[in-house]
Amino acid sequence: MEVIGRGTACPLPGAPLVVGVGASRGVSVGEVIGLVETTLAEAGLSPRGVAELATVEAKAGEAGLLTAAERLGVPLCGYPAAALAAVEVPNPSAAALTAVGTAGVAEAAALLAAGPGGELLVAKRKSAPHGRPGMATCAVARRPAAVKSGQGGQRRPAVDRPDAGQ
DSSP: OOOOOOOSSOOOTTOOEEEEEEEOTTOOHHHHHHHHHHHHHHTTOOGGGEEEEEEEGGGTTOHHHHHHHHHHTSOEEEEOHHHHHTSOOSSOOHHHHHHHSOSOSHHHHHHHHHOTTOEEEEEEEEOOOTTSOOOEEEEEEEOOTTOOTTOSSSOEESOOOTTTTO
């Protein structure tokens, strides 16, 4: 697992939450952070409880997602579309299926990263900026107590940096 950087929200040791994120090409960090923070706040959850952001590999290089993970002080982990497609989600999307090959990104990534026994706490939410369609989605899952960061599904680091975590 790669840690892209540390932001102002230092995660708690053994943080139990995973935020799955989906994004359109060119999504801004502000839109991603705004959606994640609002979603967590409305669910009564702390950003310090987040262990990682999870997405589909095809979107793991998006600057908005990478910078959002850095600001939250957590890694961004990318999962293969095939692994996400195997996860049953409550809100499948034809648009995601067409774009990246899986009917769910945010919910599937959150559940896959949470590991076996993970629980979806917040179903997929879409950003709603003024004057244009939203470009980001997120969902929140909780890991079972026995699963530690880095022990979820078939993740691949979004960035291969030898100095990560230093």
